[in-house]
Amino acid sequence: MSKTVVNVKTDVQAVLNELKSKQIRNVFFVACGGSSAIMYPAKYVLDREAQHITSDLYSSNEFIHRNPQQLGKDSLVILCSMSGTTPETTEAAKFAKSKGAYAVALTNEPTSPLAHSADIFIKYEWGNDIDAFETNLGVLYQLVFGLLYVAEKNDKFAKLVTSLENLQSVYEKALEYEASNARKFAESHKSEPVIYTMASGSNYGAAYSFSICILMEMQWIHSHAIHAGEYFHGPFEIIDENVPFIILAGLDETRPLEERALSFSKRYGKKLTVLDAKAYDFEGIDKDVQGYIAPLVLNRVLRQYAEELAEARNHPLSKRRYMWKVEY
Amino acid sequence: MSKTVVNVKTDVQAVLNELKSKQIRNVFFVACGGSSAIMYPAKYVLDREAQHITSDLYSSNEFIHRNPQQLGKDSLVILCSMSGTTPETTEAAKFAKSKGAYAVALTNEPTSPLAHSADIFIKYEWGNDIDAFETNLGVLYQLVFGLLYVAEKNDKFAKLVTSLENLQSVYEKALEYEASNARKFAESHKSEPVIYTMASGSNYGAAYSFSICILMEMQWIHSHAIHAGEYFHGPFEIIDENVPFIILAGLDETRPLEERALSFSKRYGKKLTVLDAKAYDFEGIDKDVQGYIAPLVLNRVLRQYAEELAEARNHPLSKRRYMWKVEY
Numbered sequence: 001m002s003k004t005v006v007n008v009k010t011d012v013q014a015v016l017n018e019l020k021s022k023q024i025r026n027v028f029f030v031a032c033g034g035s036s037a038i039m040y041p042a043k044y045v046l047d048r049e050a051q052h053i054t055s056d057l058y059s060s061n062e063f064i065h066r067n068p069q070q071l072g073k074d075s076l077v078i079l080c081s082m083s084g085t086t087p088e089t090t091e092a093a094k095f096a097k098s099k100g101a102y103a104v105a106l107t108n109e110p111t112s113p114l115a116h117s118a119d120i121f122i123k124y125e126w127g128n129d130i131d132a133f134e135t136n137l138g139v140l141y142q143l144v145f146g147l148l149y150v151a152e153k154n155d156k157f158a159k160l161v162t163s164l165e166n167l168q169s170v171y172e173k174a175l176e177y178e179a180s181n182a183r184k185f186a187e188s189h190k191s192e193p194v195i196y197t198m199a200s201g202s203n204y205g206a207a208y209s210f211s212i213c214i215l216m217e218m219q220w221i222h223s224h225a226i227h228a229g230e231y232f233h234g235p236f237e238i239i240d241e242n243v244p245f246i247i248l249a250g251l252d253e254t255r256p257l258e259e260r261a262l263s264f265s266k267r268y269g270k271k272l273t274v275l276d277a278k279a280y281d282f283e284g285i286d287k288d289v290q291g292y293i294a295p296l297v298l299n300r301v302l303r304q305y306a307e308e309l310a311e312a313r314n315h316p317l318s319k320r321r322y323m324w325k326v327e328y
Numbered sequence: 329m330s331k332t333v334v335n336v337k338t339d340v341q342a343v344l345n346e347l348k349s350k351q352i353r354n355v356f357f358v359a360c361g362g363s364s365a366i367m368y369p370a371k372y373v374l375d376r377e378a379q380h381i382t383s384d385l386y387s388s389n390e391f392i393h394r395n396p397q398q399l400g401k402d403s404l405v406i407l408c409s410m411s412g413t414t415p416e417t418t419e420a421a422k423f424a425k426s427k428g429a430y431a432v433a434l435t436n437e438p439t440s441p442l443a444h445s446a447d448i449f450i451k452y453e454w455g456n457d458i459d460a461f462e463t464n465l466g467v468l469y470q471l472v473f474g475l476l477y478v479a480e481k482n483d484k485f486a487k488l489v490t491s492l493e494n495l496q497s498v499y500e501k502a503l504e505y506e507a508s509n510a511r512k513f514a515e516s517h518k519s520e521p522v523i524y525t526m527a528s529g530s531n532y533g534a535a536y537s538f539s540i541c542i543l544m545e546m547q548w549i550h551s552h553a554i555h556a557g558e559y560f561h562g563p564f565e566i567i568d569e570n571v572p573f574i575i576l577a578g579l580d581e582t583r584p585l586e587e588r589a590l591s592f593s594k595r596y597g598k599k600l601t602v603l604d605a606k607a608y609d610f611e612g613i614d615k616d617v618q619g620y621i622a623p624l625v626l627n628r629v630l631r632q633y634a635e636e637l638a639e640a641r642n643h644p645l646s647k648r649r650y651m652w653k654v655e656y
Contacts, residue, residue, distance in 0.1 A: 026382070033561025047384070047396045054354070054382040054398065056375070059557040062528055065582040068375045070382065088557070194522065194550050200390055211552075212562035220566055222522050224539075224552035229387040229416070232656055233361025234540035237648060238548055254393040264656045320565060328560055328592045 006161040008142045009134065011122040015104050016146040018120065022102060024151055025074035027144075029057040030092045034213040035080040035106075036060075038137050040205025041295045042078075042144045044252070051152050060088035064095045073100035078143065080105070080136060082126055084112020093117040104143070106136055128303075132167035137296045159286035163293055166284025170293075171300045174280040178301050185273050186308035189244055192271075195221055196238075197246045198261055200228040201254030202292060206299040210246065214306040218317045228254075228261040236264060244271035246305075248298050251277045252291030275301055334489040337462065339450040340470040343432050346448065347478050350430060353402035355475070357385040358420045362541040363408040363434075364388075366465050368533025369623045370406075370472045372580070379480050388416035392423045401428035406471065408433070408464060410454055412440020421445040432471070434464055456631075460495035465624045487614035491621055494612025498621075499628045502608040506629050513601050514636035517572055520599075523549055524566075525574045526589055528556040529582030530620060534627040538574065542634040546645045556582075556589040564592060572599035574633075576626050579605045580619030603629055 008016070027046060029039035039057055046055040058066060060079070071077075077096035081089045084107035094117050096103040105118035108126050115121040122143065125134040132138050141160060148154035189195060195215055199207035208225040215223035226235045228247075239245065245265055249258045265272055277294040285293050310317045322328060336344070355374060357367035367385055374383040386394060388407070399405070405424035409417045412435035422445050424431040433446035436454050443449040450471065453462040460466050469488060476482035517523060523543055527535035536553040543551035554563045556575075567573065573593055577586045593600055605622040613621050638645045650656065 033558060036558070036561075044394065047394055050397055052398075059555055059561075061557040061585050062555065062582060065585060066372065066375055066529060067581060069378055070380075086561075201394060212554075212558065217562035217565040222550055222552075222566065224550075226540075227387055227390065229389040230361060230364070230540065232651075233364075233387075233414075234545035236650055236656070237545040238550065253395060254390060257389050257393060260656075264650075267654075268650065322564055322592075322596065323560075328564070328588075 006158045012142040027055040028077045031080040037205040037209035041202040044202040060092040075101035084109040084114035163285040182305045182308040186312035190312040198226045199248035200257040201252045203248045203250040203295045228257040239269045241270040246273045249276040250294040334486045336470045344474040355383040356405045358391045359408040365533040365537035369530040372530040388420040403429035412437040412442035491613040510633045510636040514640035518640040526554045527576035528585040529580045531578040531623045556585040567597045569598040574601045577604040578622040
């Protein structure tokens with residue numbers, strides 16, 4: 001029996017203990033919207049690290065209706081919903097169990113339908129004053145690197161957990177570094193009708209989340225998260241001096257894609273906002289996992305940008321016209 | 329030795345003959361832009377049909393830099409580029425071979441760098457007067473269903489090939505059915521600054537292609553292909569009476585997602601264009617593969633919409649400001 005020697009969140013450790021007796025062949029990352037977006041870097045980790053375990057990522061209802069042939073008793077299905085009340089994700093947990101898969105729910109609400117529907121749940125914390133280690137992104141990485149350790153003896157687990165323990169101070173320094181940039185962005189973009197985001201690799205999820213949850217959902221601003229590699233095969237024809245782009249540059253192996261997209265955009269665009277993880281202080285984050293950790297930092301900084309934008313536009317992030325208000 | 333008894337394109341049969349002696353464990357779909365978009369339905373097919381073979385889909389440069397751990401001698405890498413000159417895709421073919429994978433290129437140009445860099449290539453035809461069987465989507469399906477037959481004895485291969493042989497007449501009837509709708513769409517949307525597309529399942533690629541290649545690249549119109557399941561977890565807050573949506577409704581298992589998104593959009597949007605495959609005549613297409621064939625028909629009809637839009641806007645589909653004109 002493998003024995004984990006690192007200090008993970010108790011809930012995560014309980015799941016890892018269960019996984020020790022299972023033969024996981026594939027992982028399905030299943031959630032909706034912002035909770036799905038947090039899973040993109042986890043899929044990137046499995047793609048790069050897993051020797052045998054395969055993975056897929058689907059929006060909850062797509063997962064159910066697509067009904068993947070290989071979903072079964074050797075599957076780990078990781079689901080996430082903050083409130084635990086997202087109906088599609090709760091249904092997906094039940095569906096996964098009906099196929100014999102092991103369903104692990106990440107939620108802030110231990111008494112929620114999702115927590116009840118899964119085989120086991122991990123409680124995460126939520127809010128600007130919560131330590132990075134306890135957030136959805138923090139616990140998901142503990143789970144995924146823990147799985148890699150338990151199933152395949154991957155040696156990055158301990159480094160990752162230690163790095164997550166030091167992540168909060170990286171967040172705080174990055175937020176301080178970006179504070180005036182975020183205010184300037186908000187002021188200069190408060191009247192823009194369209195704002196694109198762009199990234200690649202492990203950072204794409206942060207761009208996607210900002211586009212669909214912050215800009216479209218919470219600010220009613222047109223948006224699209226462009227993949228930095230796809231940019232040159234269509235989307236780049238849209239850029240000119242009047243079209244704003246937020247470009248993420250992370251620290252993972254796909255950074256050359258983001259740098260190339262940025263370089264082109266600088267030549268033909270004028271309204272560029274660049275969040276570059278190279279400018280942040282990653283003290284306490286192990287070199288071997290900095291590429292994986294960067295999207296978490298970029299994601300946290302983007303939240304600051306969102307808050308400033310909402311303030312400058314006098315359009316609170318909590319404002320909705322349909323969500324939770326009408327039937328859908 | 330398994331023996332295929334159906335009449336596939338000679339080039340495809342040559343690949344299938346090679347695959348008979350290989351043990352393919354995973355498939356990577358690798359291309360850029362529109363050539364990547366045609367692979368989304370093929371991934372959907374493998375997800376639903378493959379008992380053992382896993383699959384992933386990546387933009388060419390993402391594939392190289394992500395460097396999937398499981399890419400190796402048991403991998404089939406399917407690449408596509410019409411001209412065969414897309415540098416990232418040619419590099420991806422070389423990269424795949426360097427890892428021991430079997431690289432199959434789809435291209436219109438047998439003497440192109442991509443055709444030379446892959447282990448083997450399949451020539452497809454291009455243009456409005458080409459039979460559906462010979463197009464990129466046609467040969468890719470022959471290859472993917474052929475693989476499923478050769479490797480796993482999947483019984484849909486013959487049905488699929490016969491259906492592809494009858495597809496051209498389905499196209500023609502659908503184009504005739506949609507002709508006046510396409511003209512009306514073009515006229516009513518010619519001044520729109522933003523047009524969203526939406527779909528799910530096997531149809532998402534057609535929506536993605538229309539957004540990034542037709543609207544953004546060829547018409548310089550802002551766009552985003554929204555996943556119909558994700559719609560309710562962010563993007564739907566953007567819709568109102570002034571925001572145009574093109575909504576695809578296919579025939580696959582995820583149709584309930586598209587129907588739900590359409591139903592909501594009808595309540596709060598006014599500028600809706602619906603392409604519903606149920607309205608088309610699928611004579612000659614086997615019931616068992618109609619869901620898989622629908623995205624090909626929707627994709628063909630969308631080309632008609634694109635041509636009408638370009639005409640109404642006096643902005644030819646061939647017009648570019650950066651692509652093939654400046655360095656990038």
